[in-house]
Amino acid sequence: MKPPKISIDNLYVTYPGRKRAEPVEALGGVTLTVTRGELVCIVGPSGCGKTTLLRVLAGLEQATGGSAHIQHDNSARPVKAMVFQGSGVFPWMTVAENVAYGLRLQGVSRQERAEMARHWIAEIGLERFAQSYPAQLSGGMQQRVGLARAFACDPEVLLMDEPFGALDAQTRLILQQVLLRQWERDAKTVVFVTHSIEEALTLGDRIYLMSARPGRLLHEVAVPFARPRDAIALRSDPRFSQLFAEIWELLRDEVERARLAEELTE
């Protein structure tokens, strides 16, 4: 049997305190695995270290203890790509250049790049804006560009850090649909960080609940809804509200604790 796609083993991350402040323990021993083609959501109160977990996987942060590993199956494909909070598109590149960015770094030829960019821009419905700069797009459109940029370089694992967090409810629903459709089509492994329980229930196969800082895994919830899913129809499923209530019950104390900790540090 193949090893799991992502294995995180007893992961600790501690930020050194600035000046005389105490060092901050962001992650306090997280262990989890993700199998191939799975969409796993991580939910927790704000500041619980969800983003830190993702950044370690993306190689932007060093572990202070334990390990985090992504199995690279096909060396011709990049192992991971990240979709950032608030999109992170480059303001000095056009939509097409942004979408092709990962491909450009991989050394894909200009012509091929243009073709792939065109395909993915069509996929996110921004054909008219291919030659526009991000400043001319709305927040939701920019976020779609961020999605297309990650999808375009065809990574084995997608790391998504609250990509829809800053959007209004309608745009959010639409983009969730876009993501579901894409994911169902090419079965990537996805780690999706969010603070929204609804979003996690809508998208995930499994949900990990995280504690307030230092982040630890509290529970693992298996999401029973069949695929393919419809983000809107799910809302009227009675199990949806039941699961929502259960998860909320589990998280409530943590949210409270996180808020207290925030107030204390202020």
Add this chain to the structure above:
Amino acid sequence: MPKNRWLSFVSPLLLLALWELAVQAGWLNRVFYPPPSTVFVTMGELLATGQLAQEVGVSLMRIGLGFLLGGVPAIVVGLLMGISPPFRALFQPIAAAIYPVPKIALLPLIIVVLGLGESSKIVTIAISIFFLIVLNVAASVLQVEARHFEVARSFGAKPWDLFWTVALPASLPGIMNSIKLGMGFALTLIVGVEFVGADSGIGWLIWRSYELYAIDRMIAGLVAVALVGWLISVLLDELERLLVPWQRPGARPPGRSIRRRLLLWWRAVRPWSYTAAVIPVVLGGSIAAYDSNLNLGLLALTLLGASAIQAGTNLVNDYYDYRRGADRPDAPGTNAALLRGELTPRQILRGGLVAFGLGAAIGLYLVSVAGMFILWLGLLGMLVGFFYTAGPFALAYNALGELAVFIFMGPVIVIGSYYVQAQAVPLAVVLAALPVGCLVAAILHANNLRDLEHDRQVGKYTLATLLGRGRGNIEYYLLIGGTYLSLIVTVLLGIAPWLTLISIATLPPALRLVRIVAAAREPGALQPVLRQTAQLHLQFGLLLIVGWVGAALVAGMV
């Protein structure tokens, strides 16, 4: 446009009127406060004698060289400082310590080291802007959001990629700003530097006028400085628009990488059409080489200036042709970038004006070297270039295209180029330029013959539409015949050296062209004629130049 825009014209005019009134009424002493009318007249005189152009040219040259010497390394060092912490630690204290020193205070020291010559002025400018630009560029790199670097790294960017795809483009707006700051600084400084120990330049003109108590000239100098400063800031804004298109809200930019955009402009200015300007410029230089001697640097500047004006003419023409709807999408002369929407008509027009500006700057320098004659020639050439398709009486639309091209792309350019070298206009040079004038007119006429039906439809008058196909063909034969005839006559008159007769080697292709034109029954058959006439112009011109230069070399050896 805001409705109250006209008010911003009214206030300065009102101020000038008040000033004038106060002097005329005797409220202000005319000696200390010369009225605007006097200043205006003085400026006219300074322009007419060429002194103003010369002093401005000298000052601009100093600023330009100082910018090259100080600005380019400053951008490199600033980028390095922004990117590399060790480099920053090493360099920051020095830059921060020297930056606040008023740079004009360094002038005595620099004069002690370098003497009173040109280099002390240039170095002063270079040093002053160097630290300013270094610190600003470094700061703009440091201000790039860390998030952008993280995004790039998450996609596997190496340090080299980080530099080219993030650090450099993200700090370009800051770099542009620091260049603008530096330019303002340089302008202030050049005047100060020229107050002390200079015998030329706009600052010197102001100081000298003060010493002579010629206050009207002093104010004229001030106005000139203000105008130059304004012109430079307009040019820099334009450059910024080209380099930092993403900061323009609303407008749909061409949206290409910088290299792509340069390529786009390169095609838009149609460089292959420059042989029409390059040949006569080089010819003028070659004749000067035969007559007396040749300054290659001046010839290079003349070439650059002429190319810039040619580019400006092309772009402005494209703009007006587009506006009038005269060019067809499939016509080879049409600006493809414009029709494909890669460049907007406004961009084309602005690009044309910028090219004219560059041509004018080089022209001013040449004026300062060679004299006023170049100014009149240049102004006339630009006017003709502009009104070739623009304005209510566009030359090209009123059957004057061939004549204008014959005069201005032939004798006038040759004379100008010759004058820059030799400061004289012998009639012999005018005559020696006639073959080239005939050929360039033939190129245009070939174009008009091909477009005859189309031009009639859109109501464009050319000699071809007026003469009709048959007589139009005869005009073409005459132009080709005139080329060789005028060459032979100038040789027989002893004006051109015998060696120039090697241009007759191009006669066979010329005769072939005449046969094609005679046989042509439809526009498509004339398609190759246009291209081949341009080739003939190039080949004939090159051989002619070889003839003159060869004769000059032979004469030098004897």
